[in-house]
Amino acid sequence: MPELPEVETVRRGLMPVMEGRIIARAAVNRPDLRWPFPPNMATRLTGVRVTALRRRSKYILADLSSCETLLVHLGMSGRMLISPPAPISGEGAARETLGEWHHHHPAPAKHDHVILDMEDGTRITFNDARRFGAMDLMPTATADAHPLLAALGPEPLGNAFHESWLTQRLKGRNTPIKSALLDQHIIAGLGNIYVCETLYRARIHPARKAARISAARTAALVPIIRDVLAEAIIAGGSSLRDYRQTDGELGYFQHSFQVYGREGQPCLTPGCTDTIRRIVQSGRSSFYCPTCQK
DNA sequence: ATAGGCACCTGGTGGC
DNA sequence: TGCCACCAGGTGCCTA
Numbered sequence: 001m002p003e004l005p006e007v008e009t010v011r012r013g014l015m016p017v018m019e020g021r022i023i024a025r026a027a028v029n030r031p032d033l034r035w036p037f038p039p040n041m042a043t044r045l046t047g048v049r050v051t052a053l054r055r056r057s058k059y060i061l062a063d064l065s066s067c068e069t070l071l072v073h074l075g076m077s078g079r080m081l082i083s084p085p086a087p088i089s090g091e092g093a094a095r096e097t098l099g100e101w102h103h104h105h106p107a108p109a110k111h112d113h114v115i116l117d118m119e120d121g122t123r124i125t126f127n128d129a130r131r132f133g134a135m136d137l138m139p140t141a142t143a144d145a146h147p148l149l150a151a152l153g154p155e156p157l158g159n160a161f162h163e164s165w166l167t168q169r170l171k172g173r174n175t176p177i178k179s180a181l182l183d184q185h186i187i188a189g190l191g192n193i194y195v196c197e198t199l200y201r202a203r204i205h206p207a208r209k210a211a212r213i214s215a216a217r218t219a220a221l222v223p224i225i226r227d228v229l230a231e232a233i234i235a236g237g238s239s240l241r242d243y244r245q246t247d248g249e250l251g252y253f254q255h256s257f258q259v260y261g262r263e264g265q266p267c268l269t270p271g272c273t274d275t276i277r278r279i280v281q282s283g284r285s286s287f288y289c290p291t292c293q294k
Numbered sequence: 295a296t297a298g299g300c301a302c303c304t305g306g307t308g309g310c
Numbered sequence: 311t312g313c314c315a316c317c318a319g320g321t322g323c324c325t326a
Contacts, residue, residue, distance in 0.1 A: 002319060002320085003319060003320090006319075034302070034303095034320095034321090034322090058320080073320085073321095074319095074320090075303095075319095075320060075321090076303090076304095076318070076319060076320055076321095077303090077304075077305085077318085077319085111304085128303095128304095129303080129304050129305065130302085130303045130304050130305080130318090130320095131302080131303055131304080132302070132303070132320060132321080133320090148321095148322095172296095173296085173297095174296080174297075175296080175297065175298090179297085179298090182320095182321095184320095184321080191319055191320070192318095192319060192320085193319055194319090260319090282297090282298065282299075283298095283299075283300085284318095284320095285317085285318090296326105297325100297326090298324105298325090298326090299323105299324090299325085300322105300323085300324080300325100301321100301322090301323085301324095302320105302321100302322095304318105305317100305318090306316105306317085306318085307315105307316085307317080307318105308314105308315095308316090308317105309313105309314085309315090309316105310312105310313090310314090
């Protein structure tokens with residue numbers, strides 16, 4: 001489910017257990033995700049301190065004391081699981097001191113591809129069934145120039161995203177606004193769900209050509225995008241607490257959407273009696289209200 | 295440069 | 311229970 005708000009929620013969940021902490025051991029259980037892992041990734045992650053945990057678009061960036069940065073993308077199905085350290089006690093403790101693993105954790109589950117054991121015994125497990133995710137390592141100094149990051153558009157919650165930018169980028173575009181807002185070169189971080197939610201709130205039909213949106217409605221899109229994402233981050237933060245109480249799984253919260261996934265259900269705009277429709281645009285579902293969105 | 299379609303991969307769901 | 315079609319929150323790459 002990871003769009004910008006979910007990735008930000010994962011980052012915030014990881015922060016207290018990773019930032020400022022040392023990775024005691026890394027296990028890499030397969031050679032690749034979407035692409036091959038960088039050479040010697042496990043070795044390069046072992047014994048280094050995480051000095052900062054950042055986010056750019058849907059990427060999590062962990063700056064390391066080795067002057068490298070770990071880039072993580074969750075793809076479609078990537079998850080992070082935080083397992084607190086289990087206290088060592090009884091006979092097991094004596095045996096454990098012989099090995100490198102000082103804390104008890106369950107055996108890796110299916111699709112647990114990368115495991116980071118922090119110095120205090122907290123385990124962070126990257127699980128990704130579909131393997132559309134990615135990890136890479138690069139020098140921190142040139143992280144912004146990474147091929148996956150270099151061409152990204154502005155952060156929608158940052159100062160570089162504003163009305164004149166959006167106007168300029170939508171100008172002359174013969175593509176549906178749905179596709180334009182999914183284009184990470186125009187804005188970084190929106191995905192299928194939040195584009196649907198944004199267009200519903202902006203009352204713009206997803207198939208409308210980007211170039212044919214009035215100046216006023218283009219201007220209105222900017223705060224709407226910001227609001228939609230900011231509200232989702234807040235919702236993620238509250239669900240984060242819930243998940244930490246249960247199984248520690250990050251990247252997995254569901255909150256109520258106004259249109260996404262609501263095909264056939266009543267439009268939630270007060271006074272509107274229409275129902276939400278679904279159309280397919282470039283292979284992906286768009287949900288909208290035909291009465292409210294033009 | 296821009297636009298559209300395909301590919302990558304696994305799992306869940308619902309119909310027969 | 312099995313089989314099958316379809317669906318899924320992403321995005322790089324290829325083609326005109």
